[in-house]
Structures are given as C-alpha cells and as structure tokens.
Amino acid sequence: QVQLQESGPGLVKPSETLSLTCTVSGASISSYYWSWIRQPAGKGLEWIGRIYISVSANYNPSLKSRVTMSVDTSKKQFSLKLSSVTAADTAVYYCARGYGDFDYWGQGTLVTVSS
Amino acid sequence: EIVLTQSPGTLSLSPGERVTLSCRASQSVSSSYLAWYQQKPGQAPRLLIYGASSRATGIPDRFSGSGSGTDFTLTISRLEPEDFAVYYCQQYGSSLLTFGGGTKVE
Numbered sequence: 001q002v003q004l005q006e007s008g009p010g011l012v013k014p015s016e017t018l019s020l021t022c023t024v025s026g027a028s029i030s031s032y033y034w035s036w037i038r039q040p041a042g043k044g045l046e047w048i049g050r051i052y053i054s055v056s057a058n059y060n061p062s063l064k065s066r067v068t069m070s071v072d073t074s075k076k077q078f079s080l081k082l083s084s085v086t087a088a089d090t091a092v093y094y095c096a097r098g099y100g101d102f103d104y105w106g107q108g109t110l111v112t113v114s115s
Numbered sequence: 116e117i118v119l120t121q122s123p124g125t126l127s128l129s130p131g132e133r134v135t136l137s138c139r140a141s142q143s144v145s146s147s148y149l150a151w152y153q154q155k156p157g158q159a160p161r162l163l164i165y166g167a168s169s170r171a172t173g174i175p176d177r178f179s180g181s182g183s184g185t186d187f188t189l190t191i192s193r194l195e196p197e198d199f200a201v202y203y204c205q206q207y208g209s210s211l212l213t214f215g216g217g218t219k220v221e
Contacts, residue, residue, distance in 0.1 A: 045160065045203060047212040060211060094159055100207030101150040103171060105159035 004106035022095030033099035119215035138204035145208030
C-alpha cells in the first residue's frame, strides 16, 4: 500500500525558508515523479512543482524563483524548500505521486507564516 | 497558463439524484489530459478520473468523465451520501499544471 507522509515545521517566520519532507512507503521513489501541491484555507489547489529522482524538476513559474525540490533515495524521501515566505504562503501543503495526475496523496500539513 | 472554470460553484442536491459538473478550459487541453478529484473536509483530494474518462483504481462506476478540447464533464449517475464533497478538475496537458476552482456538492 502506497503511503506518503509530510513532515516539517508548522510555523515559519516571514522572509525565512519553509522546508518540508515527504516520506514514501510502498512504492519505489526512483520510479515515479513526485509533486508538491498547496491549498490555502478555504481556497483551491495550486501545483508547486514536481521532481524525478534529482535529475528532472519542473516548477510553477509563479514560484520558480523561490522553490527548490530534491530527492533522497536512501531515505525514501523528497523535499520542498520555499524561500522568502510571506503570509500568502500560508496553506496546507500536500505531497503527491505523479507527473500529471496524482494518484496518491499525503494527508497534508498546515504551514503558517507568521512572526 | 490554462485557466479552468468550473460551474456551478455550488450544487444543492439529494441522494439518488444525477449530478453533472462542468469544467471549461481557456484553451484546448492537449491529449485530454484532464483529471477530476473529490475532496472532503480535512482530507486530501482523491483521484477519480484521469485522461478525461478513465476511472482511477477503486472508483465506483457511478462516476464517469467525458469531454475533449475545452469542455469536460464529470457525471455521478446516482448520488450517494458519501459523495457530498468538493470536486476539482485539473489539466496536465501543459507544462504548468492548473486546477479549477472547484464545485461543492451539498
């Protein structure tokens, strides 16, 4: 059974870097693309980007200058870093499996940007 | 950027009714790379349909998807109590993946 679990700080100060990790079980992390998606409270979904191992990454142009994704195959984890955060980055962050459509999702983790 | 517009914003229905949800794209979605998701409060979205009309694993056959180009539809043939949720369409035919704003079925 494929499972994804997000982890990371729930509170980040403005101008700092948001860092999240997604741990994958039940699937080979080297065989799929992995994505991050976020959802502000009461709003819709926004795709942040996707990564395949550490050789291919695509980011949403609106966030590209602030986003870095990476994969650690030994730990079966992939990560998101979003720099220079503001209150507008407050959202539930989901990790998911997929290049285009997303068939498995983590439960989501709320990240609040506040001083 | 392909903008997806979902209508209506909210549907008020009763169990047993037939539901038709619309998703309109601002430009043609390549190769019908259109997916539908269901999201319940406090939960992650669940993939229902991919490739515009293919049901994801474990999805009941009362859910069906259709359409091509710029107009897509999700149909629920008979609404079950567990189907009350928000439904999102999403396109992955361009390099920037985008979601619609959602339709709430209440």
